[in-house]
Amino acid sequence: xxxxxxxxxRSRILEIAGELFRTKGYAGTSIADITxxxxxxxxxxxxxxxxxEHILDAILGDSLAAHARIAELADGNATAEELLGALVDLVxxxxxxxxxxxxxxxxxxxxxQRESDYRLRDKDSRIVAALAGPRPTTAARIRAQAAIAVAxxxxxxxxxxxxxxxxKAERAELLAAALRAHHGQGGTR
Amino acid sequence: xxxxxxxxxRSRILEIAGELFRTKGYAGTSIADITxxxxxxxxxxxxxxxxxEHILDAILGDSLAAHARIAELADGNATAEELLGALVDLVxxxxxxxxxxxxxxxxxxxxxQRESDYRLRDKDSRIVAALAGPRPTTAARIRAQAAIAVAxxxxxxxxxxxxxxxxKAERAELLAAALRAHHGQGGTR
DNA sequence: GTCTATATAAAGATAGAC
DNA sequence: GTCTATCTTTATATAGAC
Numbered sequence: 001x002x003x004x005x006x007x008x009x010r011s012r013i014l015e016i017a018g019e020l021f022r023t024k025g026y027a028g029t030s031i032a033d034i035t036x037x038x039x040x041x042x043x044x045x046x047x048x049x050x051x052x053e054h055i056l057d058a059i060l061g062d063s064l065a066a067h068a069r070i071a072e073l074a075d076g077n078a079t080a081e082e083l084l085g086a087l088v089d090l091v092x093x094x095x096x097x098x099x100x101x102x103x104x105x106x107x108x109x110x111x112x113q114r115e116s117d118y119r120l121r122d123k124d125s126r127i128v129a130a131l132a133g134p135r136p137t138t139a140a141r142i143r144a145q146a147a148i149a150v151a152x153x154x155x156x157x158x159x160x161x162x163x164x165x166x167x168k169a170e171r172a173e174l175l176a177a178a179l180r181a182h183h184g185q186g187g188t189r
Numbered sequence: 190x191x192x193x194x195x196x197x198x199r200s201r202i203l204e205i206a207g208e209l210f211r212t213k214g215y216a217g218t219s220i221a222d223i224t225x226x227x228x229x230x231x232x233x234x235x236x237x238x239x240x241x242e243h244i245l246d247a248i249l250g251d252s253l254a255a256h257a258r259i260a261e262l263a264d265g266n267a268t269a270e271e272l273l274g275a276l277v278d279l280v281x282x283x284x285x286x287x288x289x290x291x292x293x294x295x296x297x298x299x300x301x302q303r304e305s306d307y308r309l310r311d312k313d314s315r316i317v318a319a320l321a322g323p324r325p326t327t328a329a330r331i332r333a334q335a336a337i338a339v340a341x342x343x344x345x346x347x348x349x350x351x352x353x354x355x356x357k358a359e360r361a362e363l364l365a366a367a368l369r370a371h372h373g374q375g376g377t378r
Numbered sequence: 379g380t381c382t383a384t385a386t387a388a389a390g391a392t393a394g395a396c
Numbered sequence: 397g398t399c400t401a402t403c404t405t406t407a408t409a410t411a412g413a414c
Contacts, residue, residue, distance in 0.1 A: 198379080198380095229379090229380065230381055232380070232381065236379060237379090
Protein backbone atom coordinates (compact mmCIF):
# COMPACT_ATOMS: atom_id res chain seq x y z
CA UNK A 1 0.00 0.00 0.00
CA UNK A 2 2.56 2.52 -1.07
CA UNK A 3 -0.10 4.89 -2.34
CA UNK A 4 -3.68 5.81 -1.65
CA UNK A 5 -5.37 6.22 -4.99
CA UNK A 6 -2.95 9.11 -5.45
CA UNK A 7 -5.42 11.40 -7.15
CA UNK A 8 -5.50 13.16 -3.82
CA UNK A 9 -1.73 13.49 -3.59
CA ARG A 10 -2.12 16.98 -4.90
CA SER A 11 -4.41 18.01 -2.10
CA ARG A 12 -2.18 16.34 0.46
CA ILE A 13 0.69 18.43 -0.83
CA LEU A 14 -1.37 21.58 -0.41
CA GLU A 15 -2.38 20.60 3.09
CA ILE A 16 1.16 19.77 4.21
CA ALA A 17 2.69 22.78 2.48
CA GLY A 18 0.10 25.05 4.07
CA GLU A 19 0.92 23.76 7.51
CA LEU A 20 4.66 24.13 6.95
CA PHE A 21 4.43 27.58 5.34
CA ARG A 22 2.44 28.67 8.33
CA THR A 23 4.87 27.42 10.94
CA LYS A 24 8.25 27.81 9.22
CA GLY A 25 7.37 30.45 6.67
CA TYR A 26 7.30 30.18 2.90
CA ALA A 27 10.98 30.90 2.36
CA GLY A 28 11.87 28.77 5.37
CA THR A 29 10.15 25.69 3.99
CA SER A 30 11.96 23.54 1.44
CA ILE A 31 10.53 21.09 -1.05
CA ALA A 32 12.36 18.40 0.88
CA ASP A 33 10.51 19.48 4.03
CA ILE A 34 7.22 18.92 2.26
CA THR A 35 8.07 15.59 0.69
CA UNK A 36 9.54 14.48 3.99
CA UNK A 37 6.06 14.57 5.48
CA UNK A 38 4.40 13.52 2.28
CA UNK A 39 6.48 10.37 2.21
CA UNK A 40 7.48 10.64 -1.42
CA UNK A 41 10.44 11.84 -3.41
CA UNK A 42 10.88 15.41 -4.50
CA UNK A 43 10.42 14.37 -8.11
CA UNK A 44 6.98 13.04 -7.27
CA UNK A 45 5.97 16.45 -5.98
CA UNK A 46 7.18 18.11 -9.14
CA UNK A 47 4.84 15.92 -11.11
CA UNK A 48 1.95 17.70 -9.40
CA UNK A 49 3.35 21.23 -9.26
CA UNK A 50 5.88 22.83 -11.58
CA UNK A 51 7.43 24.97 -8.86
CA UNK A 52 7.31 25.94 -5.23
CA GLU A 53 5.70 29.22 -6.15
CA HIS A 54 2.86 27.40 -7.89
CA ILE A 55 2.12 25.62 -4.63
CA LEU A 56 1.87 28.95 -2.89
CA ASP A 57 -0.44 30.22 -5.60
CA ALA A 58 -2.71 27.21 -5.29
CA ILE A 59 -2.91 27.74 -1.54
CA LEU A 60 -3.54 31.45 -1.79
CA GLY A 61 -5.85 31.50 -4.79
CA ASP A 62 -9.22 31.63 -3.06
CA SER A 63 -7.91 33.94 -0.37
CA LEU A 64 -6.61 36.48 -2.84
CA ALA A 65 -9.89 36.53 -4.69
CA ALA A 66 -11.81 37.06 -1.47
CA HIS A 67 -9.43 39.82 -0.45
CA ALA A 68 -9.96 41.58 -3.75
CA ARG A 69 -13.73 41.43 -3.26
CA ILE A 70 -13.38 43.21 0.08
CA ALA A 71 -11.39 45.99 -1.49
CA GLU A 72 -14.15 46.47 -4.04
CA LEU A 73 -16.69 46.54 -1.28
CA ALA A 74 -14.64 49.31 0.33
CA ASP A 75 -14.76 51.32 -2.88
CA GLY A 76 -18.55 51.13 -2.87
CA ASN A 77 -20.96 52.63 -0.42
CA ALA A 78 -20.78 50.05 2.32
CA THR A 79 -21.30 51.16 5.91
CA ALA A 80 -18.61 50.65 8.52
CA GLU A 81 -20.60 47.80 9.99
CA GLU A 82 -20.92 46.04 6.65
CA LEU A 83 -17.27 46.54 5.86
CA LEU A 84 -15.94 45.41 9.24
CA GLY A 85 -18.33 42.47 9.27
CA ALA A 86 -17.11 41.48 5.85
CA LEU A 87 -13.54 41.71 7.10
CA VAL A 88 -14.30 39.43 10.03
CA ASP A 89 -16.00 36.98 7.67
CA LEU A 90 -13.08 37.20 5.29
CA VAL A 91 -10.55 36.27 7.94
CA UNK A 92 -12.84 33.59 9.36
CA UNK A 93 -13.64 32.18 5.94
CA UNK A 94 -11.96 32.10 2.57
CA UNK A 95 -9.35 34.65 3.51
CA UNK A 96 -8.07 32.98 6.62
CA UNK A 97 -5.07 31.60 4.78
CA UNK A 98 -4.13 35.02 3.51
CA UNK A 99 -4.68 36.60 6.90
CA UNK A 100 -2.07 34.25 8.28
CA UNK A 101 0.30 34.14 5.32
CA UNK A 102 -0.02 37.85 4.65
CA UNK A 103 2.16 38.33 7.70
CA UNK A 104 4.97 36.34 6.20
CA UNK A 105 7.32 38.82 4.51
CA UNK A 106 8.62 36.14 2.17
CA UNK A 107 5.06 35.59 0.94
CA UNK A 108 4.43 39.28 0.48
CA UNK A 109 7.73 39.64 -1.35
CA UNK A 110 6.95 36.69 -3.60
CA UNK A 111 3.54 38.11 -4.49
CA UNK A 112 4.53 41.72 -5.01
CA GLN A 113 7.52 40.75 -7.12
CA ARG A 114 5.15 39.57 -9.80
CA GLU A 115 3.56 42.03 -12.14
CA SER A 116 0.12 40.76 -11.14
CA ASP A 117 -1.80 43.25 -9.11
CA TYR A 118 -1.50 41.29 -5.90
CA ARG A 119 -0.95 44.59 -4.22
CA LEU A 120 -1.95 43.63 -0.74
CA ARG A 121 -0.92 46.86 0.95
CA ASP A 122 -2.77 48.79 -1.68
CA LYS A 123 -6.02 46.94 -1.10
CA ASP A 124 -5.62 47.38 2.62
CA SER A 125 -5.29 51.10 2.27
CA ARG A 126 -8.53 51.28 0.33
CA ILE A 127 -10.27 49.72 3.31
CA VAL A 128 -8.68 52.25 5.63
CA ALA A 129 -9.79 55.05 3.37
CA ALA A 130 -13.37 53.80 3.33
CA LEU A 131 -13.51 53.69 7.13
CA ALA A 132 -11.67 56.92 7.78
CA GLY A 133 -13.61 58.90 5.21
CA PRO A 134 -12.33 61.56 2.82
CA ARG A 135 -9.59 63.85 4.10
CA PRO A 136 -9.62 62.22 7.52
CA THR A 137 -8.22 63.71 10.68
CA THR A 138 -5.38 61.88 12.36
CA ALA A 139 -7.78 60.62 14.97
CA ALA A 140 -10.15 59.26 12.34
CA ARG A 141 -7.34 57.40 10.63
CA ILE A 142 -6.26 55.89 13.91
CA ARG A 143 -9.76 54.79 14.77
CA ALA A 144 -10.09 53.20 11.33
CA GLN A 145 -6.83 51.32 11.76
CA ALA A 146 -7.87 50.24 15.22
CA ALA A 147 -11.16 48.87 13.94
CA ILE A 148 -9.40 47.00 11.16
CA ALA A 149 -6.90 45.60 13.63
CA VAL A 150 -9.75 44.14 15.65
CA ALA A 151 -11.54 42.72 12.62
CA UNK A 152 -8.43 41.21 11.09
CA UNK A 153 -5.91 40.45 13.80
CA UNK A 154 -8.42 40.01 16.58
CA UNK A 155 -10.29 37.46 14.51
CA UNK A 156 -7.08 35.76 13.49
CA UNK A 157 -5.94 35.52 17.10
CA UNK A 158 -9.24 34.04 18.16
CA UNK A 159 -9.06 31.43 15.43
CA UNK A 160 -5.38 30.61 15.93
CA UNK A 161 -4.80 26.96 16.64
CA UNK A 162 -8.40 25.90 16.30
CA UNK A 163 -10.30 23.64 13.96
CA UNK A 164 -13.78 25.03 13.73
CA UNK A 165 -14.67 28.49 12.51
CA UNK A 166 -16.32 31.42 14.24
CA UNK A 167 -19.59 30.91 16.03
CA LYS A 168 -22.30 33.47 15.49
CA ALA A 169 -21.96 34.95 18.95
CA GLU A 170 -18.21 35.22 18.54
CA ARG A 171 -18.60 37.01 15.25
CA ALA A 172 -21.04 39.45 16.82
CA GLU A 173 -18.68 40.11 19.71
CA LEU A 174 -15.75 40.78 17.41
CA LEU A 175 -17.76 43.06 15.19
CA ALA A 176 -19.06 44.97 18.19
CA ALA A 177 -15.52 45.45 19.49
CA ALA A 178 -14.38 46.66 16.07
CA LEU A 179 -17.26 49.12 15.91
CA ARG A 180 -16.50 50.43 19.39
CA ALA A 181 -12.90 50.95 18.36
CA HIS A 182 -14.09 52.77 15.28
CA HIS A 183 -16.61 55.11 16.83
CA GLY A 184 -15.01 57.57 19.16
CA GLN A 185 -17.34 59.27 21.59
CA GLY A 186 -17.82 61.60 18.69
CA GLY A 187 -18.35 58.92 16.09
CA THR A 188 -17.38 59.02 12.44
CA ARG A 189 -19.20 58.21 9.23
CA UNK B 190 38.31 55.54 0.89
CA UNK B 191 37.24 51.93 0.74
CA UNK B 192 36.03 52.09 4.31
CA UNK B 193 34.54 54.60 6.66
CA UNK B 194 36.33 54.15 9.94
CA UNK B 195 34.65 50.74 9.90
CA UNK B 196 34.01 50.61 13.59
CA UNK B 197 30.45 51.29 12.59
CA UNK B 198 30.34 48.51 10.03
CA ARG B 199 28.69 46.37 12.63
CA SER B 200 25.85 48.79 13.11
CA ARG B 201 25.49 49.23 9.37
CA ILE B 202 25.08 45.48 9.08
CA LEU B 203 22.35 45.53 11.69
CA GLU B 204 20.58 48.37 9.94
CA ILE B 205 20.70 46.75 6.52
CA ALA B 206 19.83 43.30 7.81
CA GLY B 207 16.88 44.71 9.72
CA GLU B 208 15.54 46.38 6.63
CA LEU B 209 15.94 43.22 4.55
CA PHE B 210 14.54 40.88 7.19
CA ARG B 211 11.55 43.14 7.38
CA THR B 212 10.87 43.21 3.65
CA LYS B 213 12.03 39.77 2.49
CA GLY B 214 11.78 37.88 5.73
CA TYR B 215 14.55 36.34 7.81
CA ALA B 216 14.70 33.05 5.93
CA GLY B 217 14.27 34.87 2.64
CA THR B 218 17.30 37.07 3.20
CA SER B 219 20.75 35.73 2.41
CA ILE B 220 24.12 36.89 3.66
CA ALA B 221 24.88 37.84 0.08
CA ASP B 222 21.78 40.06 0.06
CA ILE B 223 23.14 41.92 3.06
CA THR B 224 26.70 42.31 1.84
CA UNK B 225 25.36 43.35 -1.54
CA UNK B 226 23.99 46.49 0.06
CA UNK B 227 26.81 46.76 2.53
CA UNK B 228 29.33 46.86 -0.30
CA UNK B 229 31.72 44.34 1.20
CA UNK B 230 32.46 40.68 0.83
CA UNK B 231 30.61 38.02 2.76
CA UNK B 232 33.78 37.19 4.64
CA UNK B 233 33.89 40.75 5.94
CA UNK B 234 30.47 40.32 7.46
CA UNK B 235 31.53 37.12 9.17
CA UNK B 236 34.27 39.05 10.90
CA UNK B 237 31.57 41.00 12.73
CA UNK B 238 29.03 38.23 13.31
CA UNK B 239 29.66 34.51 13.60
CA UNK B 240 26.37 33.52 11.97
CA UNK B 241 23.19 34.80 10.45
CA GLU B 242 21.31 33.85 13.58
CA HIS B 243 23.60 36.04 15.68
CA ILE B 244 22.59 38.99 13.52
CA LEU B 245 18.96 38.25 14.25
CA ASP B 246 19.71 38.03 17.95
CA ALA B 247 21.50 41.35 17.94
CA ILE B 248 18.53 42.97 16.21
CA LEU B 249 15.96 41.40 18.49
CA GLY B 250 17.80 41.67 21.78
CA ASP B 251 16.26 44.82 23.19
CA SER B 252 12.85 43.95 21.83
CA LEU B 253 12.79 40.56 23.50
CA ALA B 254 13.77 42.07 26.82
CA ALA B 255 11.03 44.67 26.55
CA HIS B 256 8.52 42.01 25.62
CA ALA B 257 9.44 39.98 28.68
CA ARG B 258 8.90 43.01 30.88
CA ILE B 259 5.37 43.39 29.57
CA ALA B 260 4.57 39.80 30.39
CA GLU B 261 5.74 40.40 33.94
CA LEU B 262 3.59 43.48 34.13
CA ALA B 263 0.64 41.30 33.09
CA ASP B 264 1.36 38.90 35.93
CA GLY B 265 1.18 41.75 38.42
CA ASN B 266 -1.78 43.89 39.37
CA ALA B 267 -1.77 46.31 36.48
CA THR B 268 -5.04 47.77 35.30
CA ALA B 269 -6.24 47.26 31.74
CA GLU B 270 -5.33 50.85 30.96
CA GLU B 271 -1.81 50.45 32.27
CA LEU B 272 -1.33 47.18 30.45
CA LEU B 273 -2.70 48.34 27.10
CA GLY B 274 -0.78 51.59 27.36
CA ALA B 275 2.37 49.63 28.05
CA LEU B 276 1.64 47.51 24.99
CA VAL B 277 1.25 50.57 22.80
CA ASP B 278 4.48 51.96 24.18
CA LEU B 279 6.20 48.63 23.64
CA VAL B 280 5.26 48.48 19.98
CA UNK B 281 6.06 52.17 19.51
CA UNK B 282 9.35 51.89 21.35
CA UNK B 283 11.85 49.18 22.09
CA UNK B 284 9.56 46.40 20.94
CA UNK B 285 8.77 47.76 17.53
CA UNK B 286 11.25 45.44 15.88
CA UNK B 287 9.71 42.43 17.52
CA UNK B 288 6.21 43.58 16.70
CA UNK B 289 7.19 43.53 13.06
CA UNK B 290 9.48 40.51 13.06
CA UNK B 291 7.22 38.52 15.37
CA UNK B 292 4.94 38.10 12.38
CA UNK B 293 7.64 36.39 10.38
CA UNK B 294 7.19 32.63 10.87
CA UNK B 295 10.83 32.00 10.07
CA UNK B 296 11.79 34.30 12.95
CA UNK B 297 9.38 32.65 15.34
CA UNK B 298 10.64 29.23 14.28
CA UNK B 299 14.25 30.29 14.73
CA UNK B 300 13.57 31.61 18.20
CA UNK B 301 11.39 28.82 19.50
CA GLN B 302 13.76 26.19 18.21
CA ARG B 303 16.26 27.28 20.79
CA GLU B 304 15.95 26.12 24.35
CA SER B 305 15.92 29.72 25.55
CA ASP B 306 12.58 30.79 26.89
CA TYR B 307 11.81 33.02 23.95
CA ARG B 308 8.31 31.69 24.18
CA LEU B 309 6.55 34.51 22.42
CA ARG B 310 3.13 32.88 22.24
CA ASP B 311 3.36 32.03 25.89
CA LYS B 312 4.05 35.60 26.94
CA ASP B 313 1.24 36.80 24.75
CA SER B 314 -1.23 34.49 26.42
CA ARG B 315 -0.28 35.88 29.83
CA ILE B 316 -1.33 39.30 28.59
CA VAL B 317 -4.62 37.92 27.35
CA ALA B 318 -5.23 36.25 30.68
CA ALA B 319 -4.57 39.48 32.55
CA LEU B 320 -7.09 41.38 30.46
CA ALA B 321 -9.74 38.69 30.32
CA GLY B 322 -9.58 37.90 33.99
CA PRO B 323 -9.81 34.51 35.70
CA ARG B 324 -12.12 31.95 34.14
CA PRO B 325 -13.26 34.39 31.48
CA THR B 326 -16.39 34.07 29.39
CA THR B 327 -15.97 33.70 25.67
CA ALA B 328 -17.04 37.30 25.25
CA ALA B 329 -14.44 38.50 27.73
CA ARG B 330 -11.70 36.61 25.94
CA ILE B 331 -12.74 38.09 22.64
CA ARG B 332 -12.80 41.61 24.04
CA ALA B 333 -9.34 41.08 25.50
CA GLN B 334 -7.99 39.86 22.17
CA ALA B 335 -9.65 42.75 20.41
CA ALA B 336 -8.04 45.26 22.75
CA ILE B 337 -4.65 43.65 22.28
CA ALA B 338 -5.10 43.69 18.52
CA VAL B 339 -5.65 47.43 18.64
CA ALA B 340 -2.70 48.07 20.95
CA UNK B 341 -0.30 45.87 19.00
CA UNK B 342 -1.39 45.67 15.40
CA UNK B 343 -3.16 49.00 15.32
CA UNK B 344 -0.06 50.71 16.61
CA UNK B 345 2.14 48.78 14.22
CA UNK B 346 -0.06 49.72 11.27
CA UNK B 347 0.02 53.39 12.23
CA UNK B 348 3.79 53.32 12.47
CA UNK B 349 4.34 51.30 9.31
CA UNK B 350 6.56 53.09 6.83
CA UNK B 351 7.27 56.06 9.00
CA UNK B 352 10.35 57.54 10.59
CA UNK B 353 9.22 59.23 13.72
CA UNK B 354 7.48 57.57 16.62
CA UNK B 355 4.04 58.07 18.10
CA UNK B 356 2.92 61.51 19.06
CA LYS B 357 1.21 61.95 22.40
CA ALA B 358 -2.20 62.52 20.86
CA GLU B 359 -1.81 59.47 18.67
CA ARG B 360 -0.90 57.33 21.62
CA ALA B 361 -3.94 58.58 23.50
CA GLU B 362 -6.20 57.85 20.55
CA LEU B 363 -4.89 54.33 20.19
CA LEU B 364 -5.19 53.62 23.87
CA ALA B 365 -8.72 54.96 23.90
CA ALA B 366 -9.68 52.73 20.99
CA ALA B 367 -8.15 49.73 22.72
CA LEU B 368 -10.06 50.49 25.88
CA ARG B 369 -13.31 50.88 23.98
CA ALA B 370 -12.70 47.51 22.36
CA HIS B 371 -12.01 46.04 25.77
CA HIS B 372 -14.97 47.42 27.65
CA GLY B 373 -18.24 46.09 26.37
CA GLN B 374 -21.24 48.13 27.35
CA GLY B 375 -21.01 46.06 30.50
CA GLY B 376 -17.31 46.58 31.05
CA THR B 377 -14.84 44.15 32.55
CA ARG B 378 -12.22 44.39 35.25
C1' DG C 379 38.98 44.69 8.92
C1' DT C 380 38.58 43.39 4.49
C1' DC C 381 39.80 40.64 0.56
C1' DT C 382 39.82 36.26 -2.86
C1' DA C 383 39.05 31.73 -3.03
C1' DT C 384 36.93 27.77 -1.57
C1' DA C 385 34.73 24.16 1.28
C1' DT C 386 30.31 22.06 2.14
C1' DA C 387 25.73 21.63 2.33
C1' DA C 388 21.12 22.46 0.80
C1' DA C 389 18.16 24.54 -2.31
C1' DG C 390 15.01 24.22 -6.59
C1' DA C 391 14.38 21.58 -10.39
C1' DT C 392 14.99 17.87 -14.26
C1' DA C 393 16.08 13.23 -16.81
C1' DG C 394 14.81 9.02 -17.63
C1' DA C 395 13.61 4.37 -15.82
C1' DC C 396 9.70 1.78 -14.10
C1' DG D 397 2.49 8.65 -10.58
C1' DT D 398 6.49 7.65 -8.38
C1' DC D 399 11.27 6.38 -8.23
C1' DT D 400 16.76 7.07 -8.23
C1' DA D 401 20.14 9.84 -9.72
C1' DT D 402 21.81 14.06 -10.98
C1' DC D 403 22.28 18.99 -12.60
C1' DT D 404 22.74 23.78 -11.29
C1' DT D 405 22.48 27.38 -8.31
C1' DT D 406 22.58 29.32 -4.08
C1' DA D 407 23.22 29.04 0.78
C1' DT D 408 26.11 29.43 5.12
C1' DA D 409 30.49 29.52 6.54
C1' DT D 410 35.80 29.20 6.63
C1' DA D 411 40.99 29.57 5.27
C1' DG D 412 44.52 32.31 4.65
C1' DA D 413 46.61 36.44 2.34
C1' DC D 414 47.04 41.47 2.88
